[in-house]
Amino acid sequence: SAVISQKPSRDICQRGTSLTIQCQVDSQVTMMFWYRQQPGQSLTLIATANQGSEATYESGFVIDKFPISRPNLTFSTLTVSNMSPEDSSIYLCSVAGTAGNTIYFGEGSWLTVV
Amino acid sequence: QKEVEQNSGPLSVPEGAIASLNCTYSDRGSQSFFWYRQYSGKSPELIMSIYSNGDKEDGRFTAQLNKASQYVSLLIRDSQPSDSATYLCAVNPPRAGTALIFGKGTTLSVSS
Numbered sequence: 001s002a003v004i005s006q007k008p009s010r011d012i013c014q015r016g017t018s019l020t021i022q023c024q025v026d027s028q029v030t031m032m033f034w035y036r037q038q039p040g041q042s043l044t045l046i047a048t049a050n051q052g053s054e055a056t057y058e059s060g061f062v063i064d065k066f067p068i069s070r071p072n073l074t075f076s077t078l079t080v081s082n083m084s085p086e087d088s089s090i091y092l093c094s095v096a097g098t099a100g101n102t103i104y105f106g107e108g109s110w111l112t113v114v
Numbered sequence: 115q116k117e118v119e120q121n122s123g124p125l126s127v128p129e130g131a132i133a134s135l136n137c138t139y140s141d142r143g144s145q146s147f148f149w150y151r152q153y154s155g156k157s158p159e160l161i162m163s164i165y166s167n168g169d170k171e172d173g174r175f176t177a178q179l180n181k182a183s184q185y186v187s188l189l190i191r192d193s194q195p196s197d198s199a200t201y202l203c204a205v206n207p208p209r210a211g212t213a214l215i216f217g218k219g220t221t222l223s224v225s226s
Contacts, residue, residue, distance in 0.1 A: 001160075031212045042202060042218040043158070048211060056211075092157055096212045102148065103204070103214050105157040 002027050004106035006093050012112045018081045021109045023093030028073035031096040033103065034066070038089045046091075049076050083113045115140045118205050120217035129226045133190040137203030137217055140184070146206035147179055148214060149188045153199045161201075162188070193224045 003026040013019050023032065034046040047055040047068055055068040069077045080087050093106040119138050127133045135149075146165055150158035164170045164177040164186065176189040186205075190197055200221045204214040 033213050035216075043216040045210070045213050045215065048213050090157075102160060102163055103212075104160065108157045 001097060001102075001104045002029060002095050004093055004095060004104060006091075006106040006109050008109055009107060010110045010112075012114060013083050015084055015113055017083055018079055019083065019111065020077050020079045021091050021093070023076045023078070023106060025074045025095055029095040030073070032070060032076045033094045033096075034068065034076075034078045035092040035094060035105075036089045037092060037108075043092065046078070080111065083111075085113045087111065088113045116217075117141060117207060117215045118203055118217035120201075120203050120220050122218055123221040124223050125220055126223045126225065127193050129193060129195060129224055131193050131224075133193045133197065133222055133224070135188040135190075135201050135203075135220050135222065137186045137188075137205075138184055139186070139203075139205045139207075141205070141207035141209070142181075142184060143208045144184075144205045145208075147177070147186045148204040148206075149175075149177060149186075150202040150204060150216075151199045152202060152219065158202055190222075193222075195224050195226050198222055198224050 035043040047057040049070040152158040200219040203217040
């Protein structure tokens with residue numbers, strides 16, 4: 001499986017600010033995914049990020065709030081814009097395995113909005 | 115109807131017992147099914163995948179799939195305290211492309 005690194009691992013953010021989370025993979029991957037896990041909840045897919053095209057967002061998530069970049073096959077960023085306490089979550093970057101049908105996760109970015 | 119449903123638990127079993135975790139899904143076109151384990155404060159880790167009806171065994175873990183009933187289960191034999199975690203069922207419905215949709219997870223507690 002790929003090694004997936006996320007930065008920052010943790011952060012405390014002020015209400016109204018924006019934060020960009022970086023995700024670096026040690027191999028080239030076609031599909032990258034961003035998930036959110038709110039406290040005590042399961043994982044919710046935010047968007048799928050393909051290199052060279054616009055990200056595809058799930059219902060309830062919009063580009064203005066969660067802009068995503070995918071400049072190459074090993075890197076992606078997720079920005080959480082104009083944060084509120086409801087955005088306090090773990091944000092997880094994930095990639096599809098070489099077989100294309102299994103998903104591996106990074107260690108997550110734990111954001112607290114105060 | 116939620117896409118992937120699990121009982122949230124907690125499911126409590128004594129050490130050495132069999133733990134049975136269940137999951138149902140709504141999209142009959144789903145073809146790939148996964149079980150992840152998540153320890154508190156950690157990201158999910160893949161335990162097993164299953165694609166065909168029947169059983170798939172890997173060590174103490176057995177995944178069972180019944181597509182007609184839209185049902186997936188995970189059995190953990192000889193449960194250990196270290197198995198105490200939240201177990202997430204994930205499904206790959208056609209609408210999601212390669213992405214997975216997760217259930218809310220079942221919390222398992224194994225007592226020694």
